[in-house]
Amino acid sequence: MNKKFFVGLLLIILSVCFLNVQGQADSSKNYPTYRVGIFAPLYLDSVFAGNNFRYSQVPKFMVPAAEFIQGAQIALDSMKMGKENIEAFIYDSRSYTKGIPSLINTKKLDSLDLIIGSVKDADYKQLADFALLKNIPFISATYPNDGGVTGNPFTVIINSTLKAHCEAIYSYLLQNHGTDQIFLCRKKGTQEDKVAGYFKLLNEQDGRALLNIQTLNTDTSISVALLKNKLDSNRTAVLIGGSLDESFATSLSESCYDLYNKPYSITLIGMPNWDGFAPLHKKENFKDFPIHFTSPYFNNKWDNYSKMLTNAYLKKFKIKPSDMAFKGFETVHMFTRLLTKYPNDFINHINDKSVKVFCDYTIRPVILKKENTVPDYFENKHLYFIKILNGATTKAW
Numbered sequence: 001m002n003k004k005f006f007v008g009l010l011l012i013i014l015s016v017c018f019l020n021v022q023g024q025a026d027s028s029k030n031y032p033t034y035r036v037g038i039f040a041p042l043y044l045d046s047v048f049a050g051n052n053f054r055y056s057q058v059p060k061f062m063v064p065a066a067e068f069i070q071g072a073q074i075a076l077d078s079m080k081m082g083k084e085n086i087e088a089f090i091y092d093s094r095s096y097t098k099g100i101p102s103l104i105n106t107k108k109l110d111s112l113d114l115i116i117g118s119v120k121d122a123d124y125k126q127l128a129d130f131a132l133l134k135n136i137p138f139i140s141a142t143y144p145n146d147g148g149v150t151g152n153p154f155t156v157i158i159n160s161t162l163k164a165h166c167e168a169i170y171s172y173l174l175q176n177h178g179t180d181q182i183f184l185c186r187k188k189g190t191q192e193d194k195v196a197g198y199f200k201l202l203n204e205q206d207g208r209a210l211l212n213i214q215t216l217n218t219d220t221s222i223s224v225a226l227l228k229n230k231l232d233s234n235r236t237a238v239l240i241g242g243s244l245d246e247s248f249a250t251s252l253s254e255s256c257y258d259l260y261n262k263p264y265s266i267t268l269i270g271m272p273n274w275d276g277f278a279p280l281h282k283k284e285n286f287k288d289f290p291i292h293f294t295s296p297y298f299n300n301k302w303d304n305y306s307k308m309l310t311n312a313y314l315k316k317f318k319i320k321p322s323d324m325a326f327k328g329f330e331t332v333h334m335f336t337r338l339l340t341k342y343p344n345d346f347i348n349h350i351n352d353k354s355v356k357v358f359c360d361y362t363i364r365p366v367i368l369k370k371e372n373t374v375p376d377y378f379e380n381k382h383l384y385f386i387k388i389l390n391g392a393t394t395k396a397w
Helices: 003-015 060-078 100-105 121-134 162-176 190-203 224-230 246-259 272-276 304-317 323-341
Strands: 033-040 085-092 114-117 138-140 155-157 181-187 213-218 236-241 265-269 291-295 363-366 377-380 384-389 392-395
Touching: 033 060, 033 323, 060 085, 060 304, 060 323, 085 323, 100 121, 114 121, 114 323, 121 138, 121 155, 162 190, 162 291, 181 190, 190 213, 213 224, 224 246, 236 246, 246 265, 272 291, 304 323
Parallel strands: 033 085, 033 114, 114 138, 138 155, 155 377, 181 213, 181 236, 236 265, 265 291
Antiparallel strands: 291 384, 363 377, 384 392
16 A cells, blocks of 8 residues: 555544544634535544554555545645635544444534535435434435435435436437347346336336337346347347346357447447446457446546646645545535535535536436425436447547
């Protein structure tokens, strides 16, 4: 682990729960002060024994949270405030002694105006419930799940759920491939059942199918022989990789690659986590064959904010910022600025484009049951279609 990175982690440790990271105007003037709580699972109680660090280097399980907080701190340091003051408090959501339940019970969070969390599971649910109780906006920065939250118009999910990804893919198919062959390729599994269920619900909203989506179901992988038996060489075929399993994704991609332009016209669209499957990014594996997936994030890193973060991160830690550092920077910068612009009407201005940092977001209310009148939560519905081609990742459309 880079020594500078470790020093940066120690600075985070010193700031947790105690230090107010100021992005201030003139503190001598009576400007309004807005308080932002930033939560991430740093596991500090697990890696320290008293004042002694238990490990020879920073363990991998705490690196994403540390990078998120580092990006957040650089965002706060870089913000030029107007007639307002910002107090930002960093909390370790996995603390044994000062975890989220303890902070809530001791009313340490009652004065917050905004909650930003790179959290999941129980931590996410506790913050969402508290946000609803206290009418405080809660920005879930990285968790792609609603976590069972309902009736909560104060929770905002930035990293879109699997259902939202399926909605984006279906909308693309409806607009661009209505007369083409469409196949949902899947294996047996709970997640695969969810994906298939989402597409069925979307395609049969009025009781009949809008698109002719054929399902190819297998125990393991989709073979070249199976595809040859189904594909029409005179028509374009769109194959949806309806599985989150890396082996299945790789096998399906290999089968499509073997048939691509021989003489079949194939478009392959996978699930959002396909971005993390290393075999798909090896340029020697799929020469000139594009593999697509959807993502709420795309940043070519040519903009001024990206340059600002990269330069500051390199100066502090002697390494380039990771994706988590970019997410920490973007989420804190964007939504803190939004808070200062609309402190009393934050949610109604959640799509204000003037606070954009890296990505485009379209945040919409989600109502899970038609009879409900209150949103169950808000969610980002803007998804990029990303293309992996010859080892390079670019925006497809």
